[in-house]
Amino acid sequence: MSRVLLFGRLRDLAGWRERQIEPSPRTLAELRARLAHEDKALGEALAHPSVRIAVDQQIAVGEVVLGEASEIAFMPPMSGG
Amino acid sequence: MAVRLQDEPFDPAALLAGFGKGPETGAVVSFSGVCRAEGGTLEALELEAYPGFTDREIGEMAEAARKRFDLHDLLIVHRTGRIAPGEAIVFVATAAAHRREAFEAADQLMDYLKSRAPFWKKAHGADGGRWIEPRLEDYEDAARWDAPQERPV
Structure with a gap:
């Protein structure tokens, strides 16, 4: 099981902040495709290059094999405090 | 050195009162960022953090500033959640032997x-x-601090 987190405007767009995904996706691409299948607008927003991704709280770059990862966060541009 | 994120309001003056008491500290600088009313148009600011990730990132930056400016102490308190006009959003305090380091660290x-x-x-x-x-x-303000720190030998 994987925990998916959305921040900022992504949370508003999706209408949720956090959810469990089962079975765990094997790759980031698979996770994106599954979310996009349910919600096309969210899928497009998640694919935007300005959205950064953290896998188990480490910034991930490019295509990622999730393996045993338990937490995947999608982060729109950070605003600062 | 401490970094705190909190949903609860805080009093910057109270935080400053207990800060920077080291015997060799000659300079204490503090900054408080306060939520503006924006001419009455703003009801509240909402600040969202990623618990664990946000504190760690700020902690790493704080540690880098502590080393770079030779700080004796450093305190960062940042609000999260819903913040009303007039409430403090952020408090940064730095303590150093001399004023330049304390000012610059707080600015950075x-x-x-x-x-x-x-x-x-x-x-x-x-x-x-x-x-x-x-x-x-x-x-642009943040990029001011990105210039190389040391000339090649």
Whole structure:
């Protein structure tokens, strides 16, 4: 099981902040495709290059094999405090 | 050195009162960022953090500033959640032997916190809410500190 987190405007767009995904996706691409299948607008927003991704709280770059990862966060541009 | 994120309001004066008491500390600088009313149009700011990630990122930046400016002590307190006009959003205090280091460290940390720290900010007003991204000036302010620190030998 994987925990998916959305921040900022992504949370508003999706209408949720956090959810469990089962079975765990094997790759980031698979996770994106599954979310996009349910919600096309969210899928497009998640694919935007300005959205950064953290896998188990480490910034991930490019295509990622999730393996045993338990937490995947999608982060729109950070605003600062 | 401490970095705290909290939903609860805080009193900057109370935080400053207990800060920077080391025997060799000759300079204490503090900055408080306060939520503006924006001419009455702002009902509240909402600041979202990623618990664990946001504190760690700020902690790493704080540790880098501590080393770079030879700080004796450093305190960062940042609000999250819903913040009303007039309430403090952020408090940064630095303690050093001399004023230059204390001023510059506080300046750098605030530039970082205002532009690059992992927060997402939404302004709530009568017309609903809108997400805010850093202003160009915030990025430019933060970039002032990116220049190489040492000349090649």
